[in-house]
Amino acid sequence: MMRRQLILTPEPISQSVMAGPCAENKSCGALLSFVGIVRSLEGDQVIEGIDYEAYQAMAKHQFQLLFNEMEQRWPIESVRLIHRLGRVDVGQASLWVELLAPHRQEAFEALGWLIDTMKQKVPIWKHPIPRPETATTAPRAAIEQDGETQCDDPSTIS
């Protein structure tokens, strides 16, 4: 049974988490980790950060489905994944993934697949925050992750 840890958080991904002890398993010879970092350029736009929005319940569900499939396809012993939400400044980590597997080949294959598929299926969106002196449009208003706004006209379609 593959061990799993999934965290979606507005808090910075700390060095202590990334450097923390992985699951002890003497049959595993490959520990692979990936850190995604916010770049200063998003397309051709200079930015100071990215505001990450998620449909959190579905994101967690879809991540678990990806973990299920990954476990079916590769002999991964452990996966730990942290994705930031909310504002992440340039240079900060937005994503951290760690896999533990018997051999490096399956770890590399599974990690590439997991990140590629995440970018197709997990409902998380980037809202770049332009640097003020380079902004051509007003920065997007902050999004209340759990806030809900009802339609002005709450009437239903019949």
Next chain:
Amino acid sequence: MRVQVHFFSYFRDLAACSQCSLNLEKGTNLEQALVEIHAKFPNLKAMKKSTLVAVDMEYVSRDHLLCEGNDIALFPPVQGG
């Protein structure tokens, strides 16, 4: 039957709200519901080809039959990482 529709990312801006309710005939499928959603929120219709749709957090086909209490989510292509 009543279902709830949720909009995410810039679809919320295009719809000018984050959610609404729909009253649908029993036996309505997702494609038919989308026609009603686009009629109520015409700004979303232009994004039809790139729209991702989930029902109760699962990606389903457009002929998926809806049920009372379903949560339908509409959103643009995802961009995590």
